């Protein structure tokens with residue numbers, strides 16, 4: 001069996017959908033792009049199998065023409081995974097789920113606006129909700145891709161949410177982040193209409209995220225880099241001055 005590590009990670013991520021509250025039971029699905037060198041395609045969770053019963057060999061391989069190889073049928077929602085991989089080269093892993101707060105907003109066709117700076121975590125100034133189309137259809141893929149333009153996550157009308165990333169860990173953590181934002185937004189709406197951050201303020205946050213991302217990527221690329229034991233910051237502290245000064249004799253006059 002090929003890609004045993006990737007298959008195991010997909011199962012681990014699928015189990016995390018349950019643990020993080022992103023998905024109860026077997027709703028939602030997880031996939032990861034297979035390296036091009038091994039024949040382009042992706043691995044995806046099968047249809048209707050409970051995550052805790054999944055074995056590595058149950059994960060289905062699909063090529064970029066949508067042909068499946070495996071003992072089980074792929075998730076019935078494989079089509080938008082395929083189309084995201086086709087259109088977004090940076091998508092290496094995808095998490096899709098029907099979590100309570102993200103889905104509740106999506107059932108009202110609401111985008112998540114710039115009520116909080118972390119909205120930029122999905123790559124833009126807001127997190128869009130795509131229009132409703134039936135699951136498994138090319139129309140749903142088109143709607144999802146439109147809402148994902150310039151973003152790595154979106155809500156799906158009357159359905160749920162989708163997030164992608166450089167790897168399974170990042171796709172999962174982005175999905176969790178979007179669900180938390182959806183929850184916070186609903187809490188805010190209960191108290192009133194929030195003042196939104198301006199275009200310029202969100203531009204600034206995006207710029208900071210990109211810079212932060214560059215640094216994080218550099219550290220990730222340097223596999224040898226590990227925190228050293230007894231590590232201390234290379235900072236020289238100014239000579240400490242007492243907060244209270246004893247009054248000298250002149251002061252006391």
Ligand SMILES: [Zn+2]
Nearest residue numbers: 028077159160
């Ligand atoms: Zn779904």
